[in-house]
Amino acid sequence: MMDSPNEVRDIFLNPGDFYFGGPDLRLRTLLGSCVSIVLWHPKKKIGGMSHYILPGRNNSANMQILEGKYGEEAFLLFLKEIKLTKLPISEFKAKIFGGSDMFSREEEDLKLESNFTNAKLVGQKNINFAKQILSDHSISVISENTGGSKARKIFFTVWDGEVWLETPETTK
Template identity: 45%
Template sequence: MSRKKKPIDIFLQPGEYFVADAGYQIRTMLGSCVSITLWHPATRQGAMSHFLLPTRGASKPKQTLDARYGDEALKLMLIELQRLGIPSAQCQGKIFGGGNMFPGNLRSGALNVGQRNGEAALTLLREHGIPVMSESLFGIGHRQIVFDVSNGDVWSHQVMPIGTDSGDKGDLL
């Protein structure tokens, strides 16, 4: 009788990304940061990022790609997937995070960092022709994310700050 092998667990810190096969699950915790997951169903390979800001901006020259920035994190993941023979258009995308960690401190009408990150992620995937299969974006509080590369499932658990009446919310996406 064969036992299912337990996946190797990887935890992403802010500014990191990881490309893996079906033997891995990738997890992280997000506040205003955003994670993009990419999954290729035929090969059961995928990637996940944890970025802090949408872009580095034009003011700083790009020496090397830096996964702290959404546009560069996606490029890094796509480069690695292409090395594995996986075209970006065959990937399925999911997006998580972009929470408002300090809801009482936001000026009226101003976009918070989480909102900018989430909108950038949606735009980036659209520009690369990667379909967004699901998303869990914005709101108040942080999220715990677990990406099972073996089947493409992502578990998202949103935790509201103490003192809010929304409670915890967990979803399999």
């Protein structure tokens, strides 16, 4: 484990945000049904995090400006950054977090909206997308904490590749 840098840049990612950089970074976010992909290069101590809301757009023809709120576009942002490093993407390691089912049993019982079932599947669709895109690019997933029904706070320290996870206790 590498010692932390003398100065740390602490960056909070909101839904739809993406960040990639060097060993002076701590990236953090709060997830529900959204998913974060964390990519890290163990030798170069560089990496990044995405926080996407949905796997993709309904109309991919509008991808003139990449938006991190969609998984496919967040991954294109990763590819763009990795290309600048001139490192093979297969040397990066991945961790996946999020994809919770954030709907309570009471909401499920009510089923007030016809799209409720689809809304419940957002977290799982986000997880499936992350696993598929990483597999398609031969990136090893070395850790994951996905699914369930709780929010997650994650903290990624780029200097050592560690991701710290907190799951707030639910109060009833």
